[in-house]
Amino acid sequence: MDPKAYIASGILEQYVLGKLTPEEMAEVEQNAAQYPEIKEEIEAIELALEEYALLHGQTPPPGVLSTILQTLDERGTQAQLKGPRSSRTLLAIAWVLFFAAALGWLYAYQQNQESTATIAALSEEINTIESSCDSVQATNDRLQAELEFLRNPDTRNTRMNGTDLSPEAIASVFYNPASGASLIDVGSLPVPPSDQQYQLWAIVDGAPVSMGVFEVNTDTSGLQPVAYVENAQAYAVTLEPRGGSETPTLEQMYVIGEI
Amino acid sequence: MPKPKPRTALETEIIDLLSKKQQRGITLLYEHYSPALYNIILRIVQSEEVAEETLQDSFLKIWDNFSKYDADKGRLFTWMVRICRNLAIDKIRSSQFKKGNRTETIPDSVYNSDSLSEELNTSDPGLRKVVSKMDDKTRVLIELLYFKDYTQREVSDALDIPLGTVKSRSRKAIQVLRQVLGNEGFLSAIFITMFETIKRYFGS
Numbered sequence: 001m002d003p004k005a006y007i008a009s010g011i012l013e014q015y016v017l018g019k020l021t022p023e024e025m026a027e028v029e030q031n032a033a034q035y036p037e038i039k040e041e042i043e044a045i046e047l048a049l050e051e052y053a054l055l056h057g058q059t060p061p062p063g064v065l066s067t068i069l070q071t072l073d074e075r076g077t078q079a080q081l082k083g084p085r086s087s088r089t090l091l092a093i094a095w096v097l098f099f100a101a102a103l104g105w106l107y108a109y110q111q112n113q114e115s116t117a118t119i120a121a122l123s124e125e126i127n128t129i130e131s132s133c134d135s136v137q138a139t140n141d142r143l144q145a146e147l148e149f150l151r152n153p154d155t156r157n158t159r160m161n162g163t164d165l166s167p168e169a170i171a172s173v174f175y176n177p178a179s180g181a182s183l184i185d186v187g188s189l190p191v192p193p194s195d196q197q198y199q200l201w202a203i204v205d206g207a208p209v210s211m212g213v214f215e216v217n218t219d220t221s222g223l224q225p226v227a228y229v230e231n232a233q234a235y236a237v238t239l240e241p242r243g244g245s246e247t248p249t250l251e252q253m254y255v256i257g258e259i
Numbered sequence: 260m261p262k263p264k265p266r267t268a269l270e271t272e273i274i275d276l277l278s279k280k281q282q283r284g285i286t287l288l289y290e291h292y293s294p295a296l297y298n299i300i301l302r303i304v305q306s307e308e309v310a311e312e313t314l315q316d317s318f319l320k321i322w323d324n325f326s327k328y329d330a331d332k333g334r335l336f337t338w339m340v341r342i343c344r345n346l347a348i349d350k351i352r353s354s355q356f357k358k359g360n361r362t363e364t365i366p367d368s369v370y371n372s373d374s375l376s377e378e379l380n381t382s383d384p385g386l387r388k389v390v391s392k393m394d395d396k397t398r399v400l401i402e403l404l405y406f407k408d409y410t411q412r413e414v415s416d417a418l419d420i421p422l423g424t425v426k427s428r429s430r431k432a433i434q435v436l437r438q439v440l441g442n443e444g445f446l447s448a449i450f451i452t453m454f455e456t457i458k459r460y461f462g463s
Binding site for chain 2: 046050055069
């Protein structure tokens, strides 16, 4: 493009006079940005018209400036009034949000507390069940073992009947020479005072041999393991001081049975 | 050809104040430019009452829209004239002023060079000196294009010249204006400034 021809075309005058379409204006502005001489020419045209317009000046009626400034002042005051109001609104919004958040937190906290309590109760329950399961398992194991022992073809049984001291009492000894194990079935022996314990004796060649003490109370099961003694001809149970005695107290014999 | 005058300190100050939204910018703007802008508005609306209202609206619009003014694209005055002119045209359109009617009113206010000269006699001596150096054709063309905001077609119709030559004629007219102002502009500018200062000093 030739800037001189462009200037001479008179488009710049039309531009300054505001006679161009927005597209044409954009084009002129683009050319002005590219060619300093075009920009200079535009400014010269503007300046000429500006000076001419200033020469034609007519003083406007008085009071216009004060009306303008008053309007700006009023707007400024309104803006100032609006300022705190809007910041108050913001503050209110902030409070509402804060309370909403606090409520939400509280709700979540309570939910969490409830869950924690439930979890604690459940884990306690699980512990109880586990331990009861353990004890059931232990009982089951023991019963299994006892049943196995009793069903063993080598296991023998000797029934002991009540003496004059307790004619109603009955107890039995199960023994297995093959495995060398013995059990006592406490039967219907009465519960002894707490400072005393029953002691089982085997009579071997006329002499008593201790097979150990055993408990009789409501908690313990009927069958309790005792020591195995070989070649026993008879079994007897005496009541002895807690811990047992070296020799049986014959006056306190509750049951006896021969093999 | 006269070199474009660099931006005056006053203009720079006004731009600075207005972009900082300081009301002193409006006061300075008003003191310096309101007569020229009022004249441009008055020539379009042709009623002092409407012109006063339009001038107020224009200054408020200048204040509100100042961030849209781009100093790289043109002079502050050109931008302000565009705002004033648009508002003035809006005013006459809203009061059902038809463009057709306007065309009919030209001969009275513009064609008659006697009435124009008479009108000029009442103006200040600086203007008289400048205008006396311009031929009637130039004066009328600038009057129509600049002060009356005629389109090229309207000018072509009103002056009975071919549409194709309006552009070249308006360029020629402004060239003449630039020449005249180049010789007289500086002196008259000083004169106007002195005149304005004295008027302000006496609180007119």
